[in-house]
Amino acid sequence: MKTNIIKATCASLVFFICNFSNATLISVIDGHHNIVTPSGFNGLSALGHTSTLFSDSTLGWTAAFSDSANVIIAEQYAGGFVDIGALASFVSAGGRFIQLGGSIPSVNALDKYFGTSFGYGSSLIGNHSLTASAVGTIFEGYSGSINSESSTHGYDTTSLLSAWGGDSIMANGGQTSVWHADVGSGSLTYLAWDYCCQSGDDTRAQWSEVLELAISGTKSTSVPEPSTLAIFALGMIGLASRRFKKQF
DSSP, rough: OOOHHHHHHHHHHHHHHHTEEEEEEEEEESSSSOSOOOOSSTTTTTTEEEEEEOOOOOOHHHHHHSSOSSSEEEEETTOOTHHHHHEEEEEEHEEEEEEOOOOOOGOOOHHHHHTTOOOEEEEEEEEEOOOOOGGTTTTTTOOOEEEOOOOOOEEEEHHHHHHHHHHEEETTEEEEEEEEEEEEEEEEEEEOOOOOOOOHHHHHHHHHHHHHHHHSSSOOOOOHHHHHHHHHHHHHHHHHHHHHHHHH
């Protein structure tokens, strides 16, 4: 009996601890760079996510939409074969679509989605911080800033919002590096970094954190440290043991 109580408690703890994992199933449309296992910065595999790479082709996009993942990331120059109707249905049903920076209009899935020719985006200048528009969005809890060190393709904020609507989430001097819009039950996000080049540790960490928010679709929250979880686990097992002693 005591063994069964402790086993049940441990099973509950496994569920509790696993819920702090950031692991997500992601479909990636293959483009000019590799966000899955890149060299020199944190890709999806290093961040603990499971992803499937699909070609930027009609068959590839169809397979991505049919996959079990509820997040699709289009790399730079990935979007030439997107089915806009399927993308709209995916997002409206709760899917999260993320377009990485640096694509010309003909292969920018968001341009095709909105029927615009907004384009490639310019090199960013300076550090980009949250705007007032971030309040109430999934990015509200982010406390850092984005360093435009390498391969970041930002948009003129006024032109961007005129073309796509949504919100300029992170900006500096009239340029936007993170754009976001909630659509139906899902969302659309543009991240200016194209995951191309070597960058400093700070830049990698900053973009990884913003990417995590876009993937999870939830605001930043405090996650207990491993030591705190261990103490909690021991406490739970202790309570189970005391319950057992009282019963017998």
